[in-house]
Amino acid sequence: MRRTAVTKSRRIAATVAILALIFAAFQTASVFAAGGRGAGEMASDQRGAGRLMLRGKGVADEMPAMQLGTDIKVKVNGPVARVTVTQAFRNTSAGWMEATYLYPLPDDGAVDSLKMVVGQRIFEGKIKPREEARQIYEQAKAEGRKSGLVEQARANMFRNSVANVGPGETVLIAIEFQAPVQQLAGEYALRLPLVVGPRYVPPRSLMNERGEIDLVQVADAANVTAPLANPKLGSKLNPVSITVELDPGFEPAKIDSPYHPIKIVDQGAQKRLITLADGEVPANRDFKLSWRAPSGKPAVGLFKQEHAGLDYLMATITPPAGKQSGPALPREMIFVIDNSGSMAGDSMIAAKTSLIYALGTLRPQDTFNVIRFDDTMTQLFSAPVRADERQVAAATRFAKGLDANGGTDMLPALRAALVDRHGESRNSIRQIIFLTDGNLSDEAEMMAEIAANRGRSRVFMVGMGSAPNTFLMRRMSETGRGTFTHVGTDTEAVREMKALLDRLTAPVATDIKVTVSGASIDLAPRELPDLYRGEPLVLLGRTKQLTGTLKVTATIGGKTWTHSADLSAAAASESAAKLWAYRRIAEIEAQRYSYELDRETADAAIEELGLEFHLVTSRTSLVAEDETPSRPEGATLTKEELPLLLPAGWDFDTLFKGQNAAAKANPELAEQSELLELPETATGFMSALLAGLLLMLIGLFAAAVRRRRMIAA
Structure with a gap:
């Protein structure tokens, strides 16, 4: 009997151990199978999978009942653009509808006006704290x-909502914002984003209160x-028309729109009227308009405004290009390239072209490394290496x-790019260049990481693609004390990368x-950034009385530079x-982001400024309402x-590989899904691996305990 019990115990223990090991092996094998470059076939319902955020329908295969058309009118006066975006929501259904639309704006654009137009009636929007504005909207609805x-979703992303649009009815939502004209190396530019690229939501592993791995x-x-x-719906959705009244304060030269054909009408007195040559375009890529001053030299702009008893200053001054004093220091260059699914197509081609060009500019005294990432990461070298011919060739391959x-x-x-093995060195400079479209949703984590660990590194962002x-x-x-370039x-890749690298060596x-x-001036930001060659100093400040002389000093190439301007010459703004x-x-x-302010303090300050200056912020929204019910x-x-x-140039099949197969296999599940997941190459790796290892340990522990009991018996 005893031998039978011992034998039975051994069999049970062995069975438990074998089952645990088999399950662990299955988990680990599935992880590594999914970790390959073809992991797009991973099941779309895998727990913890990263997501491109496609709420509701996920992919719209039919024309929506609510049709949308957008008209953008821009007035450029000197260094500022005033923009009116009118969105026409037309209900083509037989029922009453509410519509929401997510759209981009320039990240430095200050939204300050909302008008809702219903027939001949106009309803002005009011600025309210975010929660109160939402309550007003919901009650009216x-x-x-x-x-x-x-509402603001990000500084460059807003959401319009319109409720109770009747059958066959059209409601206009018009917002207005102002943004500074961008300047660089004598070129003036206006960029209007027209589409929000799908954003990836990365998983973050945490341990829950039960000690279980959670994402x-x-x-x-x-x-x-x-x-x-x-x-397959074509370009009928979301057509956009654009008109720009250009009055830069000088005779504009070399007016150009690199991504959209335009018509230019000379209206005399330094003014030009610019329209789209095709009348309307699909909202699938940024619109850019650039021009130059005829002299080729950037103009000095000085503007002032009185508001609520205080004087506000806006000044644009470009320091001269300094000369290098002594030999140029060696550089430690870290190139980080995004090869995620959203880069598939034109963006990936541009990023690879940019990286290969940059590698070719390295000098023998420089060191470098290349990091590639999607939802996994690879460092080409374990540490930065000398930029000799062999290493550069390996990086190019x-x-x-x-x-x-x-x-x-x-x-x-x-995090890997910010690791600096020579953090105290003054014998070299350290520069990190990111090549990415940046279509992710955890922006705050990126800024916080740079603020905490930038050290002597400077971070330069190169935005790839159409959106x-x-x-x-x-x-x-800005947080990394670098610059932003768009390709x-x-x-454009070689031209823009050459211009960037030239700035980095100056x-x-x-x-x-x-x-x-001698008077105090409250500048925003209070700590002025360093300026690279060709970049203007854009001052925004306020003081009790704006009189006398504005004086700017800086150190360029080891020498002091000073500029003075008479404030009495400032134009009204x-x-x-x-x-x-x-x-x-x-x-x-x-x-x-850098934890200098806690969330409550920051939110209160933002809300106060938003209400005072009538601006849409993360804490304030604009809301308009009719007093009379219209829906029966x-x-x-x-x-x-x-x-x-x-976005133009994106590869739809690469983005949705795997998801489409899952939807075909279970169409009902696809229709019910609130958040459809996109493929990725190793998301859930750690959770699955740890689960497998944990089960393996449980099996081994069970076998050991059984063996000890049998020996004791």
Whole structure:
């Protein structure tokens, strides 16, 4: 009997151990099978999978019942653009509808006006704290009254909502914003983003209260989500017309629009009227308009505005290009290239072209490394290596072999890039160049990581493709004391990379200080950034009385540079106060990312500025409402989230490989899904691996315990 019991115990223990080992092996094998470059076939319902956020329908295969058309009118006066975006929501259904639409704006654009137009009636939007504005909108919606709401999802991403649009009815939502004209190396540029690229939500492993591995997503992922229109619908969705009245204050030369054909009409007196040659274009890529001053030299701009008893200053001054004093220091160059699925197509070609060109500019005294990432990461070398012919050739082969696939999990690559083995060295400079479209949703984590660990490194962002996340690019470069460059097509890659690398080798203007006739001035930001060659100093400040002389000093190439300007010559401005406020809000957001301010303090300061200056922020929204109900009592209200076009040059099949197969296998599940997941190349790796190892240990432990008991018996 005893021998039978012992034998039975041994069999049970062995069975438990074998089952655990088999399951562990299965888990581990599935992880490594999914970890290959072809892991797009991973099941779309895998727990913890990273996601491109496609809420509701996921992919829209039919034309929406609510049709949308957008008209953009721009007035450029000197250094500022005033923009009116009118969105026409037309209900083509037989029922009452609510529509929401996610759309981009310049990340430095200050939204300050909302008008809702119903027939001949115009309803002005009011600025309210975010939660209060949402409550007003929801109450009006519930009572059958027309209402419109503008909320900020990110500094460059907004959501319009309009409720109670009747059958066959059209409601206009018009917002206005102002933004500074961008200047660089004598070129003036206006960039209007027209589409939000789908954003990846990376998983973050945490341990829950039961000690189990759990995965959490970006907290506000729902704010930056929208369905994506299937390309088979063509370009009928979301047509956009654009008109620009250009009055730069000088005779504009070399007017150009690199991504859209335009018509230019000379209106005399330094003014030009620019329209789209095709009348309308699909909302699938950024619109850019650039021009130059005839002299080739950037003009000095000086503007002032009185607001609520204070004077506001806006000044644009470009320091001269300094000369290098002594031999150039060796550089440690870290190149980080994004080869995730959203880069598939034109963006990947442009990124590889840019990287290969940059590798060819390295000098023998430089060191370098290359890091590639999707939702996994690879460092070409374990540490930066000398830029000799053999190592550069190896890096070039590595770059040429990259393919786009998987999710956009940038944080591990950023952490690796910031590791500095010679952090105290003054004998070299350290520069990190990111090549990415930046279409991710955890921007705050990127800024926080740079703020905490940048050391002596400087971070330079190169935005790839037709619709990069400029908010992420600009904020990462500002936090990293670098610059942001955009490469829209592969034909621009070499030109833009050459211009960037030329700036990086030229002396930097540092220790910039500003005074106004000895009086104090509240600058935004308070700490002025270093300037690279060709970059202007854009000052936004306020003081009690703006009189006397503005004085700017800086150190360029080891020498002191000084510039003075008579403030009595400043022209009147209607924009300086709000642009100052918006810049201050961006500074507060940055202080929150770097934990200089806690969330409650930052939110309170942002809300106060938003209400005072009538601006849409992360804490304030614009809401408009009709006082009279229009939807009959008892009539059903259907909500529709309008789909976005796929950005030009993106590869739809690469993005949705695997998801399409899963949807075909189980169409009912696909229809019911609230958040369809996109393929990626190793998401869930750690959780699955740890689960497998844990089960393996449990099996071994069970076998050991059984063996000890049998021996004791």
